[in-house]
Amino acid sequence: MITLCGFSLSNYYNKVKLALLEKGIPFREELCMTGSSDEEVLSCSPLGKVPFIRTAQGSLCESQVILDYLEAAYPETPLLPTDPWQRAKVHELVTFIDLHLELVARELYPQAFFGGTVSESNQARIRKQLTKNIAGFKRLAKFGPYLAGEHFTQADCAGWASLPLVGMASKIVLGEDLLVAGGVNWKPYIALVGERPTAQKVAADRKADQDRIAALKQAG
């Protein structure tokens, strides 16, 4: 059975978890935090990032690599169209979400979520880059009602996990939700995906962990 390693507050972990649940692939979860110096963990995820998976054949890291492996190994309940062009269009969207939106917004997380600070000059740079990239994403995303159109795809696993973070981080740090400002009205879309039992399971697990961490902090 596949083991998904990481933790439920990680958007990339939740991207993979949502795909596993959507595809109906049995899996178990193993708690693994980032920045490990454990040789065994580094042999699975050489940069110490999560998620990674353990399989009967070995381990695999990088969320999109994992999603594409799952798609090839478990073709039932596909999360990609069969047409090569349409498949590539879904991958294009995932690349925009992971690389051009989330990875840029991620630089705001220390201040948005972890009590740190992001310098004024970095904020200005990130605002400029995100504004440009959001305009690009808006040209590609269909919201029809799913990101690639009529069907739920890998792009929705990435989008559901990461778009709220981009919106929230920019709102908290830059004073403006840059997705909304750029005409990407993500909240109804997240609510729509959130009606799926799979997304509800991922969100409930994340909430349980958030509550547990908050209780631990309060205790001491």
Ligand SMILES: N[C@@H](CCC(=O)N[C@@H](CS)C(=O)NCC(=O)O)C(=O)O
């Ligand atoms: N490109 C990676 C990104 C994964 C990632 O950045 N995960 C975060 C947690 S959400 C992490 O491990 N951060 C720790 C680090 O970058 O060292 C993927 O798609 O899996």
